[in-house]
Each structure stands twice: as C-alpha cells, then as structure tokens.
Amino acid sequence: MANIKDVAKMAGVSVTTVSRVLNDYPYVSAEKAEAVRKAMEECNYQRNINAVHLSKGKTFLVGVVVPFSNHPYFGLLIDGIANAALTHNYKLVLIQTNYEEEKEIEALTMLKNKQIDALIICSRICDWKAIKDFTQYGPIVLCEDAREKEVSCTFVDHYKSFSIALDYLHKKGHSRIGYCIGRKSGTNSKQRHSAYVNFLKENSLSFHSDFIFSGCFNFEDGVKVVTEFVQMKERPTALLVTSDQVAAGILTCCKEQGIFIPEDLAIMGFDNQPISKVMHITTLEIPLVEVGRKLFHQAMDGERVTHEEIPVKLIERETV
Amino acid sequence: MANIKDVAKMAGVSVTTVSRVLNDYPYVSAEKAEAVRKAMEECNYQRNINAVHLSKGKTFLVGVVVPFSNHPYFGLLIDGIANAALTHNYKLVLIQTNYEEEKEIEALTMLKNKQIDALIICSRICDWKAIKDFTQYGPIVLCEDAREKEVSCTFVDHYKSFSIALDYLHKKGHSRIGYCIGRKSGTNSKQRHSAYVNFLKENSLSFHSDFIFSGCFNFEDGVKVVTEFVQMKERPTALLVTSDQVAAGILTCCKEQGIFIPEDLAIMGFDNQPISKVMHITTLEIPLVEVGRKLFHQAMDGERVTHEEIPVKLIERETV
DNA sequence: ATAATTTATGAAACGCGTTTCAAAGCAAGA
DNA sequence: TCTTGCTTTGAAACGCGTTTCATAAATTAT
Known part of the structure; x- marks a missing residue:
C-alpha cells in the first residue's frame, strides 16, 4: 500500500505539500494540489490513521x-x-x-x-x-x-428527585412506601437512600428494611419483586421503582397475581421510557x-x- | 511524559532491550530486566499505544x-x-x-x-x-x-425458521396469519417474506397485504399494530412478531382492548428475550x-x- | 525603488515502539 | 582445541503523517 512518500514522489512534490493537501492547508498552488490529488487517486492512497494518531497525539x-x-x-x-x-x-x-x-x-x-x-x-x-x-x-x-x-x-439530583417522588406518594395518602433499586452501592443509590431515610424521619414513618428491593435492573426482575411482595405480611402500599423496565415487569406480574394497581399497590417508575407510556406508568422523566x-x-x-x-x-x- | 528512549537511558540499556522487557521477550538478563522495570516505575513510564499501533499495524x-x-x-x-x-x-x-x-x-x-x-x-x-x-x-x-x-x-436461516413458525401456527389451526417486521428491505426480512409467500402458496391461502405490519422495532410499536388491527374488517387470527419486544407490546395493548390472547389472536414472538418468559410468549429462540x-x-x-x-x-x- | 508582507515549497526533526540484523560472549559437544 | 549453537545486547531501519524552520519567490505597501 502506498504511503505519503510514494504520493509525493509520484506528484513530484515534497511530503509536506502532500500533507498540506491532505489537511486542506493553504499555501499550495492549484497545479501542485491537483497533481497530488491525481497521484493519490492513481495509487489508491489511504492515509494511515495510526500514524496520524501518533503524530497528533489524538x-x-x-x-x-x-x-x-x-x-x-x-x-x-x-x-x-x-x-x-x-x-x-x-x-x-x-x-x-x-x-x-x-x-x-x-x-x-x-x-x-x-x-x-x-x-x-x-x-x-x-x-x-x-x-x-x-x-x-x-x-x-x-x-x-x-x-x-x-x-x-x-x-x-437523585436526592431531590427521590424526595419529590416520595412526597408525591405521601400526598396521595401513602405512608408505607418501599423502593426498588439496581444496586445498593453507587453514588446515585446512596443519594436515593438518604432521601428515603430522611423522608421517613421527617414524616415520622418507620423504616422497614424489607421494603427495599435491590438487584432490580430488568423487566424480568419485576417477577422477583412481586414474588417477595406477595409473601410479605406487612406490605408496602407504594413502590418507587428506579427503572421503568422493572416497573413494567412488576405491573405485568401483579396483573397475573390479581394485585390491582394502584389500589393494592401504587407504582412509580423512573426514566419515562417508551414502555411506561404504553403501560400508563406514572414516572419521573429523565431525558437520558x-x-x-x-x-x-x-x-x-x-x-x-x-x-x-x-x-x-x-x-x-x-x-x- | 517519558518515552522508551528515556527509560533506556535511565536503565543504561538500549531501547531494544526495553522493548524486550515490555513485551516479555526472552534473552534479557535478569539484572537488566530489573533495571528497566525500576526505571519504568521511576519515571511513571506509559507506553504510547498509538506508536505500537503504527508499528504493528494493528x-x-x-x-x-x-x-x-x-x-x-x-x-x-x-x-x-x-x-x-x-x-x-x-x-x-x-x-x-x-x-x-x-x-x-x-x-x-x-x-x-x-x-x-x-x-x-x-x-x-x-x-x-x-x-x-x-x-x-x-x-x-x-x-x-x-x-x-x-x-x-x-x-x-430466517427462511427456515419462519417456515417452522408458520407451520406451527397452521397446525394449530390458523389459516389467517400475518406478521410484524422491522423493515421490509434487508436480507433477513426478504428471506422471511419469501418463506411467508411460499407458505401461503403451498397451503393455498390468500395473501393480504395488510396482514404485514412493518416498522415494528420496539415495545411501543405494538400499539400501532393493535390500533391497526382493531380497525381491520378481516383480521388475521395469528401474528408472527419478529421481536419479543413488539410481541410484548402487542400483548399488553390487546389486554387493554379486551382482545384475548390466544383466543382472538395468537402471537408468536422471536428471540426469546427475558420479557417473553415473563409474559409467557410463545417464541422462537435465537441465542443472540x-x-x-x-x-x-x-x-x-x-x-x-x-x-x-x-x-x-x-x-x-x-x-x- | 525599497522595505515589508504574504505565498509557496521542501528538508529535517518529531511522535514512539517494534523488528531486523549483526556482533559479541559463552557453554556444550566433537 | 575447534566448531556449533545458544544467549545477550544494541545500532539502525521501519511504520507514516505532522510540524517546524528556513528559503525563495511574488506581492503589496511606503
């Protein structure tokens, strides 16, 4: 494969000039530029991008x-x-x-x-x-x-947005609120958790560790949540679900189990993914x-x- | 930032030797190798990967x-x-x-x-x-x-798999079968279409152009399909849906509209995505x-x- | 007409690691 | 002792485009 040197030789110019043509720099006469272009075409020249990267450091x-x-x-x-x-x-x-x-x-x-x-x-x-x-x-x-x-x-600001969501549920009459999250660690999860804890404290609500469902990433993880949910003696009446996918899974699963939404369980999704619209899920839009x-x-x-x-x-x- | 030359100088060896150490080549004495390693650490040497790429052509x-x-x-x-x-x-x-x-x-x-x-x-x-x-x-x-x-x-082999699916539906008693697809062009789509056409021919079934729904990629596209479906005078009794996502969307939407699955409409998905399991969708598994x-x-x-x-x-x- | 710019062009250095080739040192076998 | 065959090591070439610097030519300004 031809390199810039070959092109230069063919066009009867220096490599610098070829480079100038290649990069649309000024100060190249029309004739030479033409000669270079012709030479490049003739030998099917292709710039070696790795050389460019090395040279440019980019x-x-x-x-x-x-x-x-x-x-x-x-x-x-x-x-x-x-x-x-x-x-x-x-x-x-x-x-x-x-x-x-x-x-x-x-x-x-x-x-x-x-x-x-x-x-x-x-x-x-x-x-x-x-x-x-x-x-x-x-x-x-x-x-x-x-x-x-x-x-x-x-x-x-997941602290803020979680607070908004929690207040919304609270105003709707819920005081037994749980949430579903992907993983417990992670900056976002921690912010959410502290919003949750503060919300409980401010409203003098008690903390139930089993109201927090972790490992919720995908639609199918909704199944786990519902399975756990139905086995609980003291159930939450509302769930904040940090992913619409999971919310949709929960919804689907609840329908099967005869759990009515929102009567038996209120669900609030996150992201406003297209699926939440189709399934009429109340959600917190994040323009991803x-x-x-x-x-x-x-x-x-x-x-x-x-x-x-x-x-x-x-x-x-x-x-x- | 230090380069291989600097390291060589510091370690009192040639760049070749440094390169050898870098790439775990044999024929380097233990002492020199150690000296090189020490030098690299001392100057926080980091190999410029673009130079490697240029040199290796990879x-x-x-x-x-x-x-x-x-x-x-x-x-x-x-x-x-x-x-x-x-x-x-x-x-x-x-x-x-x-x-x-x-x-x-x-x-x-x-x-x-x-x-x-x-x-x-x-x-x-x-x-x-x-x-x-x-x-x-x-x-x-x-x-x-x-x-x-x-x-x-x-x-x-989408021809084969479409044929399998069509035969399956046919054996289940369906003779008014339609399908949903992403785009009509594309190698896979063409194969599927010709399987469809041949299936109809072999079973002496008539072709309804409105039994083919295109533009079906995502969950939410299921809505379109159902909207069209309910307006049809002559409806298909079964639908091959080339994506479980779309199948799930159709299913969800049908439930809302009081269309019973599979009684009113049989749905067959594709891929065997997790969602199909949760929603009990009959599907053709493709191990993506x-x-x-x-x-x-x-x-x-x-x-x-x-x-x-x-x-x-x-x-x-x-x-x- | 002369100085000051601007335009045009190429040689050479640069970015940097890999690889080939030659040479030297050393041990084992004949 | 001599040859053969590793083991070590480094100089130099190579992959290839970009950029700096110097030079020369052509304009423009004074």
Missing part, C-alpha cells in the same frame, strides 16, 4: 464505560452519546465492564495510553480515588453528582438522550470542568 | 456496526460481542448508523484506514457491492445469511449472545471465511 475516540449495554437505561444514554459523537466525527469505544473494577481501570488506562481522547463513565463500581489518579491524563466525565469533584459531570449528549460535549470541552444538573419531571399516569 | 479494536444501540436485539448481540472481545483483550468501536448508508461507509473506511482490525456488521442498509470493495482491507463479518458471499457470517460471540471469533479468525448457521428453537408458551 485519536478521535471517546471511551464509554457502561456496566451493561443491553439495558434500556444505558442504551438510551449510549444513543445520546453516539449521536453527538456522530456529528463531531468522533467514534465511541464501548467498554462493557459488568461492574468489574478491573475493566474500569483498563478504560482509565486507555486514556493514560492516549488510546482515547476522553472517557465517559456512565456508571462505576471503582473508588473515586482510583479515578482521580487518571484525571491528569485527559478529560473524564461522570454521569453522577460530582459537584464536589474536579471532573465534569451531567447528573440528576439529552444527558448522553451533554456528557459527550463535556468530554469534548475537556479544559473546562462543568457540573450540569438535569431537571426531572413528574409524569402522572395511572399507576399511582 | 489496533486491537473491532468495529461494530449497528443501526441502534438501544434496542434489545442489538443490545444482546453487542453484549455477546463485547464479552468475547473482553476475553481477547480487544475493544469495540461502536458505530451507530441509524441506517444511514454514509455511516456504514465510514465504518468500512475505518477498516481501510487500519483504525480497526476487523468489522462486524450487525445490520446494514448499504449494498453488498459497497461492502465487497472493502473486503480486501480486513475481515468483515456479517450477521445475516451470506453463504453465497466471500465473507464470514453467523446467521439464522452466542451469535455475538461467534461473530467476534470470526472477526478474529480473519483468514478463514466461514458461514455459521445458528439453529433456532421453538419455545411453546401461552400465546399460541
């Missing part, structure tokens, strides 16, 4: 860390990131971690390596300390409340595609550290 | 072309690819095309550029001709029946994660062109 790749890629939450997020990347001629390197810390470190190392220009971490298991060490190597942006930290982030887009822009604007809060919106439908 | 990146990443079908496929990639120390470059041909060409160009070592195309809109021109630049593998073509593929894994392995084994057919399995549940 790859036009952005790493995206997600635990799973087949989950609608991350799917939508990736969608937003991917579409923003598309318009900026960046490509995404998908790093699926399955929540293994090792994989997250690998992603961070890619940044250190200069294999990617920036890194977007959609969800993590690793310590902030681990990340901090890598901030010097390039922009890292988080999808969580990192206002206290020296990296950019786009986030939902927009979050994704913002994350990408922050990754691009690596110099500036910004913290963007995304407002959520309560969407009333028929499950509360 | 990037350990595999491109994955998908139209959307937030769809469970592609989610599962990506999952399989990603996990296989993980174990082989490859990373994925996600190219979300939204079915724009231009983006597909861009992905192919990345292969030509040597920016990726191989390309997996999960679904495409572009012509085979367009792809053919790029096969010379590296392994391209397709997720469709490409037995006639000189690229590797992992595929489901395994398909993904195979696609990756074929991409790795670029030399050999193989065509792997994936068998499907009918899973009887309660919607037929």
